[in-house]
Amino acid sequence: MEKYLLLGLAPVFLGCIAFEFLYLRRRAMNSYSWADVSSNAALALMQQAGSLLVAAPLLWLMQRIHAHRLFELAPGWTTLALLVVAQDLAYYWQHRASHRIRWMWASHVTHHSSPRLNLSTAFRQSLTYPLSGVWLFSLPLVWIGFTPTQVVTMGALNLAYQFFVHTETVRSLGWLEAVMNTPSHHRVHHACNERYLDRNYAGIFIVWDRLFGTFTPERERCVYGLVHPLHSHNPLRLTFHEWIAMLRDARLASGARARLLQLFGPPERALDGGAPMAPN
Ligand SMILES: [Zn+2]
Numbered sequence: 513m514e515k516y517l518l519l520g521l522a523p524v525f526l527g528c529i530a531f532e533f534l535y536l537r538r539r540a541m542n543s544y545s546w547a548d549v550s551s552n553a554a555l556a557l558m559q560q561a562g563s564l565l566v567a568a569p570l571l572w573l574m575q576r577i578h579a580h581r582l583f584e585l586a587p588g589w590t591t592l593a594l595l596v597v598a599q600d601l602a603y604y605w606q607h608r609a610s611h612r613i614r615w616m617w618a619s620h621v622t623h624h625s626s627p628r629l630n631l632s633t634a635f636r637q638s639l640t641y642p643l644s645g646v647w648l649f650s651l652p653l654v655w656i657g658f659t660p661t662q663v664v665t666m667g668a669l670n671l672a673y674q675f676f677v678h679t680e681t682v683r684s685l686g687w688l689e690a691v692m693n694t695p696s697h698h699r700v701h702h703a704c705n706e707r708y709l710d711r712n713y714a715g716i717f718i719v720w721d722r723l724f725g726t727f728t729p730e731r732e733r734c735v736y737g738l739v740h741p742l743h744s745h746n747p748l749r750l751t752f753h754e755w756i757a758m759l760r761d762a763r764l765a766s767g768a769r770a771r772l773l774q775l776f777g778p779p780e781r782a783l784d785g786g787a788p789m790a791p792n
């Protein structure tokens with residue numbers, strides 16, 4: 513279902529990318545490069561393959577948990593509104609954890625590895641998300657009472673919304689900036705300027721960042737990418753470099769506590785400096 517939804521929207525995404533490319537070229541501010549777009553496309557295909565592999569067991573697990581749900585949520589507008597809000601809140605914490613726990617950052621670092629930001633950057637994802645356990649954050653939703661189909665579909669819609677915030681062509685959306693995640697807020701999220709590091713984790717609603725103290729408005733010009741850039745377009749290197757560095761650090765660390773810190777501590781505690789967005 514999720515696959516078909518995003519697949520069905522693919523022509524919209526590709527049309528928007530083509531439009532943005534032409535728009536930026538006309539204004540001589542083109543942020544597209546073939547090498548960058550090619551690695552984004554390859555990473556998107558690899559990520560799709562990865563999620564296809566785990567789709568059936570994950571659905572099975574969600575159904576098992578849903579069988580013990582806390583509430584019966586009748587289909588309708590109220591349930592839909594609750595689902596939009598609850599799923600986005602779960603996304604906020606999943607995204608925040610993806611930046612603050614190295615085991616999860618090892619996957620999410622791929623999304624942040626480009627020094628460019630345009631609509632095609634939204635496709636820059638990781639094959640290893642299932643291994644990092646991002647799916648754990650959707651389990652409370654099916655336990656509360658939303659059906660697995662509702663949760664998976666809403667997750668796909670949330671990602672579809674986020675496609676549109678990966679752009680430099682929109683400066684501000686006015687009053688919507690107060691409530692919604694916008695291109696301006698997400699540019700901050702992709703920037704490695706010191707004051708922008710690990711900020712604006714929002715999916716759809718920026719209110720979570722405002723509420724939980726992680727909001728920073730766009731004030732200075734964004735410099736995109738990692739604090740320690742990778743200088744690579746190789747999809748395999750972009751996917752696995754941080755896993756390799758993390759496992760090496762865990763092996764080199766002395767004592768169980770130090771090893772666990774390398775695996776599950778914050779990325780800036782990496783022995784080798786890793787590829788964190790946070791300064792070290
Ligand atoms: Zn992120």
Ligand SMILES: [Zn+2]
Pocket residue numbers: 623634678698702
């Ligand atoms: Zn992004």
